[in-house]
Amino acid sequence: MKIAQLLHNPGAGDEDHSKKGLMDLIKSEGFDCRYASTEKRDWKELRSDVDFLVVAGGDGTVRRVAKHLLNRKLIEKPYPIALLPSGTANNIAGALRIPVDRPEAVVRSWKADWRKRFDVGLVEGLPKPQFFLESIGYGVFPQLMNEMEDQQEKSTDAPEEKMKVALDVLAGIVQSYEARSCQIEVDGVDHSGNYLLVEVMNTRSIGPNLGLAPAADPGDGQFDIVLVSESQRMGLITYVQNRLKGIEGDFWGTALKGRTVRAKWDGIEMHLDDQLVSTKKPRDIRVMMHEGALSFLGVPD
Template sequence: MKVVKLLHNPGAGDEEHSKEELMSTLRANGFECRYSSTKKKNIGKDIETDIDMLVVAGGDGTVRDVVGDLLDRKMLEKNWPIGLLPLGTANNIAKTLGIEGETQDIIRSWQGAKVKKYDVGRLYDVPESKFFLESFGYGVFPYLMQEMKKTGKEKIDVPEMKIKAALELLHDIILSYEAKRCMLEIDGVDHSGNFLLAEIMNTRSIGPNLFLAPQADPGDGHLEVILVPEHDRKKLAAYVQHKINGIEEDYDFHSITGKNIRISWHGTHVHVDDEVVKLKESSEIKIELKQSLLEFLVP
């Protein structure tokens, strides 16, 4: 019997995703289960050495919190496979990995699951942020995050309503946002220009499930750099409008792959996954891909 450590965000999901229900379901599927709440600080220190795998129950932010504690623990001492139960609003990490469906079905699938290596973006010169799992970027997205907080819309607790509110706000921002100068070097090649957004992505989607990098594979040893210049403003706005209307349409954004990136932006705000960080004006940030630091169980 495999021993799993359930790392659970008690504020995610509904009554079916309570501590008791999740532990009961894990045991019913043949796992010995131990528990820790992700609300506890330094959760990585609670993981016993005889654990066979980790189960992370929550959204993208919960996954980031857990991984942050593991990396602080120098997780290379033991690399536990992670079974992900997506209980958040966007679940961009889970969607990229193809992990969707009912909790019971996901848990049952682990008996014959494959292990998927997952790269991590290492950040240098970003205060209090050393890595990203989803994306790092400038432009309309950090501005959207600030506006969601300012308008109180980030407190909407119905996932579908929250995503729609974010899309509607993003559409308005795209139409009025002034393109900014971006100094960008990817693997030694200059790609500088004026952009509405510059996103260094590890997942296929970011924010309110916008698939800006549908070709992204977080285990392929590359990051996807997505750039939207001024002449693509209407194209980006139309893509978001289609999402608002419930139409899923492929969008071919300008994408460049790379492993080592230097970037600065004529502005002060950037987002690291789902957090906004304030930098000094036009600070240069170095990004380095760290391959295969994590392992996820995938269908």
């Protein structure tokens, strides 16, 4: 019997994602299951007889677990990660094609032990080295994160409502945001210009489930670099407004493929995944690929 270590964010999800509900579900499919709350300090104490980790939470919880695994010593046991997504956006689960609404099928699929390599972006040029799972970027998304902090008291706990509020705020930002200069090279080729948005993406979607890079594969060893110029403003506005109306679809804007990115943005704010990063002055950064740094249990087709 394989042993699963459940790492649970009790603040994410509904009653179906309670400690008891999740434990019962995992055990019902024939796995032994141990529990740890990510709100407690001891969740990082991983025993060597554990076969895989189960992260029950949103993208932020996945990032916390990934950070711990990436900081472990090379001689320590590597653990594949299984996901039971229960956050607001669940962009990482989406990149792995793990459904949010079929937890029983997801848990059952773990028996196949189908593993998906997951690349990690490494960032140099900040006060200390950083990593990302989803994306790093400039422009309208850091602005959205700033403005959403002011919306926290107004929003509810319902994921659908949070997404709608974020899209509504983003729609206003895109209409008025002033394009800024960005010096950017992708694999040594210059693509500098004035942009509303610059995103180096490892997943297909970011933020409130915006599919800016539909061709992105987090295990293909390449980033998808999305650039939105002034001439593409209306396309981005239309895309966000369609999402507000419930119309699905991917953004059609410019996307490049590359392994190494150098960038300097005319501004002091950027984001790393769901974290806002502010610096005292514009910085030259270098983004590199760490191929297959993590391993996730996927759902076979």
